[in-house]
Amino acid sequence: MSMNRLCALTGAEFPLFAFSHCRDVVAAVSRAGGFGVLGATRFTPEQLEEELAWIDAHVDGAPYGVDVLVPEVVDPRVRELADNRSRAKAIDPSYQEFVNSVLGAHDIVPESQMPILAERMGITPENGLALMEVAFRHPIRLIANALGVAPASMITEGRKRGVPVAALVGAKEHAIRQAEAGVDIIVAQGTEAGGHCGEVSTLVLVPEVVRALEKAGHDIPVLAAGGIMTGGQMAGMMAAGAQGAWTGSVWLATPEAETSEAFREKMVAARSRDTVRSRSRTGKPARQLNTPWHGAWDAPDGPRSLPMPLMGMVSEPAFARIEREAAAGNAKARELVSYFVGQGVGLVDQVRSSRQVVQDFREEFIDAVTGLASIAGIE
Amino acid sequence: MSMNRLCALTGAEFPLFAFSHCRDVVAAVSRAGGFGVLGATRFTPEQLEEELAWIDAHVDGAPYGVDVLVPEVVDPRVRELADNRSRAKAIDPSYQEFVNSVLGAHDIVPESQMPILAERMGITPENGLALMEVAFRHPIRLIANALGVAPASMITEGRKRGVPVAALVGAKEHAIRQAEAGVDIIVAQGTEAGGHCGEVSTLVLVPEVVRALEKAGHDIPVLAAGGIMTGGQMAGMMAAGAQGAWTGSVWLATPEAETSEAFREKMVAARSRDTVRSRSRTGKPARQLNTPWHGAWDAPDGPRSLPMPLMGMVSEPAFARIEREAAAGNAKARELVSYFVGQGVGLVDQVRSSRQVVQDFREEFIDAVTGLASIAGIE
Numbered sequence: 001m002s003m004n005r006l007c008a009l010t011g012a013e014f015p016l017f018a019f020s021h022c023r024d025v026v027a028a029v030s031r032a033g034g035f036g037v038l039g040a041t042r043f044t045p046e047q048l049e050e051e052l053a054w055i056d057a058h059v060d061g062a063p064y065g066v067d068v069l070v071p072e073v074v075d076p077r078v079r080e081l082a083d084n085r086s087r088a089k090a091i092d093p094s095y096q097e098f099v100n101s102v103l104g105a106h107d108i109v110p111e112s113q114m115p116i117l118a119e120r121m122g123i124t125p126e127n128g129l130a131l132m133e134v135a136f137r138h139p140i141r142l143i144a145n146a147l148g149v150a151p152a153s154m155i156t157e158g159r160k161r162g163v164p165v166a167a168l169v170g171a172k173e174h175a176i177r178q179a180e181a182g183v184d185i186i187v188a189q190g191t192e193a194g195g196h197c198g199e200v201s202t203l204v205l206v207p208e209v210v211r212a213l214e215k216a217g218h219d220i221p222v223l224a225a226g227g228i229m230t231g232g233q234m235a236g237m238m239a240a241g242a243q244g245a246w247t248g249s250v251w252l253a254t255p256e257a258e259t260s261e262a263f264r265e266k267m268v269a270a271r272s273r274d275t276v277r278s279r280s281r282t283g284k285p286a287r288q289l290n291t292p293w294h295g296a297w298d299a300p301d302g303p304r305s306l307p308m309p310l311m312g313m314v315s316e317p318a319f320a321r322i323e324r325e326a327a328a329g330n331a332k333a334r335e336l337v338s339y340f341v342g343q344g345v346g347l348v349d350q351v352r353s354s355r356q357v358v359q360d361f362r363e364e365f366i367d368a369v370t371g372l373a374s375i376a377g378i379e
Numbered sequence: 380m381s382m383n384r385l386c387a388l389t390g391a392e393f394p395l396f397a398f399s400h401c402r403d404v405v406a407a408v409s410r411a412g413g414f415g416v417l418g419a420t421r422f423t424p425e426q427l428e429e430e431l432a433w434i435d436a437h438v439d440g441a442p443y444g445v446d447v448l449v450p451e452v453v454d455p456r457v458r459e460l461a462d463n464r465s466r467a468k469a470i471d472p473s474y475q476e477f478v479n480s481v482l483g484a485h486d487i488v489p490e491s492q493m494p495i496l497a498e499r500m501g502i503t504p505e506n507g508l509a510l511m512e513v514a515f516r517h518p519i520r521l522i523a524n525a526l527g528v529a530p531a532s533m534i535t536e537g538r539k540r541g542v543p544v545a546a547l548v549g550a551k552e553h554a555i556r557q558a559e560a561g562v563d564i565i566v567a568q569g570t571e572a573g574g575h576c577g578e579v580s581t582l583v584l585v586p587e588v589v590r591a592l593e594k595a596g597h598d599i600p601v602l603a604a605g606g607i608m609t610g611g612q613m614a615g616m617m618a619a620g621a622q623g624a625w626t627g628s629v630w631l632a633t634p635e636a637e638t639s640e641a642f643r644e645k646m647v648a649a650r651s652r653d654t655v656r657s658r659s660r661t662g663k664p665a666r667q668l669n670t671p672w673h674g675a676w677d678a679p680d681g682p683r684s685l686p687m688p689l690m691g692m693v694s695e696p697a698f699a700r701i702e703r704e705a706a707a708g709n710a711k712a713r714e715l716v717s718y719f720v721g722q723g724v725g726l727v728d729q730v731r732s733s734r735q736v737v738q739d740f741r742e743e744f745i746d747a748v749t750g751l752a753s754i755a756g757i758e
Contacts, residue, residue: 004754171652172725191570192580200651201571201580203615204606204722208651211726227583236582236615238754239747272579272587273550300679343583346551347590368618369748369755375383375617376748378757 006221006243009164009184010035011063011141015244016234016361017187017223018354019067019144023051023058024256028354030062033362037065037144040131041123048131052138065142065166066135070128072148075283075307084122084313091310098303099318102296107332108325122309123282129153142166144187146196147284149174155182168225168246170198170205172212179218186213187246190226194249194342196286197277202226203240210241229344231364239372249342254354262326262337263289264351272346281319281340283311289338289345293318385600385622388543388563389414390442390520394623395613395740396566396602397733398446398523402430402437403635407733409441412741416444416523419510420502427510431517444521444545445514449507451527454662454686463501463692470689477682478697481675486711487704501688502661508532521545523566525575526663528553534561547604547625549577549584551591558597565592566625569605573628573721575665576656581605582619589620608723610743618751628721633733641705641716642668643730651725660698660719662690668717668724672697 006015012035019037020026026036038055040048048066055064081087100110129151135143136157143158145151146168158165164184169175175186188209190202200208206224213220224237225246234245252259253267266289276290280297283305288294296302305311325333352360385394391414398416399405405415417434419427427445434443460466479489508530514522515536522537524530525547537544543563548554554565567588569581579587585603592599603616604625613624631638632646645668655669659676662684667673675681684690704712731739 172650190580190582192583198652200722200725201569201582201606203569203580203582203612204571204608204651204725207609207612208725227580229583230586230619233582233586233619235751235755236618239615239618239751240609240612271551272583273577343579346579346583346587366755366757369751369757372614372618372748373752373757376614376745378745378748378752 004221004243006185006223009221010065012244014358014362014365015223016358017065017244017246018251018358019246019248020251020257022251022256022258023055025251025254025354026064027055027058028256029251029358030059030064032355032358033062034358035063035065035142037067037142039067040135041067041069041128043131045130045134048134049137052135052140056138063141065144066131066138066140067144067146068128068131068135069123069147070125070132070145070151070154071123071308072151074125078124078307078310084309087122087310088313091306091314095303095306095314098296099314102293102336103318103321106292106322106336107330108321108336122312123147124309125151132157136161136163142185144168149177149181150183152181158184166223169209171200172205172208175209175213175222176216176218179213179216179220183220185221185223187223187225188242189246190224191277192287192343193226194252194275194287194344195340196282196284197226197342198285202228202237206237207241227342227344229347231361231366232368234361235365235368235372248340249344250348250357251354252339252341253348253351254357255351256354259339260323260327260337262323262334263339266337267341267345267348268350270341270345270348272343275341275343275345279305279311281311281315281338283308286340287342288340291336291338293322293336293338383600383622385564385602388600389444391623393737393741393744394602395737396444396623396625397630397737398625398627399630399636401630401635401637402434404630404633404733405443406434406437407635408630408737409438409443411734411737412441413737414442414444414521416446416521418446419514420446420448420507422510424509424513427513428516431513431519435517442520444523445510445517445519446523446525447507447510447514448502448526449504449511449524449530449533450502450687451530453504457503457686457689463688466501466689467692470685470693474682474685474693477675478693481672481715482697482700482712485671485701485715486709487700487715501691502526503688504530511536515540515542521564523547528556528560529562531560537563545602548588550579551584551587554588554592554601555595555597558592558595558599562599564600564602566602566604567621568625569603570656571666571722572605573631573654573666573723574719575661575663576605576721577664581607581616585616586620606721606723608726610740610745611747613740614744614747614751627719628723629727629736630733631718631720632727632730633736634730635733638718639702639706639716641702641713642718645716646720646724646727647729649720649724649727651722654720654722654724658684658690660690660694660717662687665719666721667719670715670717672701672715672717
């Protein structure tokens with residue numbers, strides 16, 4: 001496999017970027033010639049330090065990256081609240097009552113007072129920047145950001161250390177703004193992606209972003225994200241103008257992932273239509289496995305979602321409770337088991353090791369290109 | 380270009396299928412080595428006869444097809460209404476009042492009684508079957524159907540005459556049902572497509588449908604539809620498992636198309652985010668250029684959409700009026716100019732002839748495959 005410019009920039013042998021919250025996935029992908037990117041938002045700075053030290057010790061010198069979330073825009077309702085404890089107090093008690101009613105309808109006995117997540121970091125600019133500082137203390141080869149234009153300190157620090165900065169975007173205007181801010185790699189993420197996503201499909205967004213960047217004179221490589229679960233799709237998006245693939249959902253169905261057995265079983269059973277783009281978990285539109293939780297919150301008479309990070313402070317303890325109940329054998333609770341996953345879940349039909357997924361991608365990629373070349377009479 | 384199985388089945392030289400309501404586009408594409416498919420639903424049987432006779436006289440013997448709509452399911456509110464005049468009477472007058480309010484807000488003086496479309500065919504099973512009969516009297520090389528499983532008479536007649544039957548689907552379960560009914564070609568159409576569409580993106584749907592058909596033992600070629608505006612995207616979807624591309628929106632920006640100048644100008648200006656999937660024109664979810672019309676109907680307090688074909692009987696005279704007013708220079712009316720178009724509208728930056736579009740697709744296709752082969756070290 002000859003390298004392209006993106007590979008040269010990041011050190012990836014095969015331009016398959018794997019976003020995961022699990023260090024084992026990150027290290028396994030990078031060791032197999034792909035490029036693992038650790039999602040850092042779930043960790044405190046101390047925890048992230050520990051995770052990255054582990055990766056450094058297990059990645060055999062292969063390149064890897066870190067993804068942080070530094071939201072560009074903070075809801076005015078949140079801006080005045082300095083810490084998670086004051087934020088928790090600001091949440092109207094009717095939200096907890098609504099959570100209790102949804103859980104109660106699924107055989108989960110409401111606790112007298114549900115734990116409102118106060119010890120977790122939450123997705124805020126200051127938390128994102130604290131994680132970024134930890135990341136830059138490690139030999140990372142990429143730092144990625146989403147939820148708005150990358151902050152100036154990330155661009156400056158990346159330049160100083162020779163670490164390329166990648167930014168996730170869901171619209172061509174956002175790609176231009178990122179390029180103007182000095183970002184090195186654009187990840188064009190379609191609406192079919194798991195987690196926070198826009199409305200435009202990957203197939204349309206990738207060439208639209210590539211063309212808009214060219215037209216504006218920005219010579220920046222683009223990674224395609226959203227829906228990519230196979231090497232054939234990866235080759236396809238590279239035919240449409242991307243220099244590689246950014247993937248997430250496919251790693252959730254590996255034994256190394258942070259997902260529960262119940263969720264992995266639901267992934268294997270799910271069709272592509274079983275996801276929903278909903279504000280009901282983080283406060284921003286994010287694609288996830290559709291469950292009665294989402295139906296209840298998104299109903300016309302459901303409660304308005306809270307802004308980020310308040311919504312996560314309400315939802316995450318509930319989802320933790322759901323997982324515990326499902327693991328203990330509560331069948332109704334299992335109906336509520338959900339996680340951030342894209343429409344590509346419809347292409348998951350088994351649990352495979354991360355190493356195997358990279359190998360399958362490589363083989364499918366070569367098969368797809370060989371097949372196309374043969375049709376086009378190029379071989 | 381060596382042919383694949385789909386080309387052998389249809390006689391297409393290059394597997395680029397062009398859906399258009401305009402005979403000029405159909406003939407030009409087929410003459411240029413693609414495969415034109417005439418959308419027949421706007422015509423009476425007599426008009427369709429005339430259109431197909433024209434194509435026969437102008438296509439130079441190249442293969443072409445016809446697309447009809449025979450809805451599998453008819454809304455119970457419509458089933459008892461035998462003709463368009465009784466259907467028109469069944470529409471609550473509040474709908475016409477709402478149309479008048481939307482038009483009035485855009486400087487279109489409401490007529491005392493708006494013309495409710497009674498002379499047009501409307502999308503109903505009997506109308507679809509009448510058009511199918513006309514189509515089979517011509518040397519077509521493909522008949523396509525959407526809105527449910529192809530009727531038995533279409534399959535039988537297609538087999539008898541050696542005309543392959545294609546069916547548009549938006550979900551893998553639908554592909555299996557079509558295959559079981561005896562359809563010869565599946566068009567897997569993603570949510571980014573213009574017109575009636577489902578919720579799953581093309582990039583995910585194509586491999587999901589290909590895999591589901593294989594698993595169920597159906598050896599049927601799949602065309603990718605939705606968002607495809609370039610030969611690079613076409614190559615991409617073929618890398619992901621399709622045998623060719625089914626396209627629509629790209630032909631609306633040709634001078635031959637039935638679109639107005641105002642609409643073509645709006646296409647060139649539009650971004651991919653400027654479309655909306657809405658029931659407000661046909662009664663079923665269909666993607667179209669987003670305008671204040673759609674905002675008004677789809678608002679939480681907007682009227683419920685009517686079932687097909689009643690909704691079109693309300694909306695089509697309004698859109699005809701909007702086009703006339705816009706053409707006469709009414710700037711506010713121009714804001715309402717809309718048509719069925721996919722997210723790929725974001726990739727339209729000029730009006731090109733149909734012949735040129737086919738040529739560009741061919742060149743982009745070869746460039747994309749050559750580039751991929753070079754990356755993969757295959758050349």
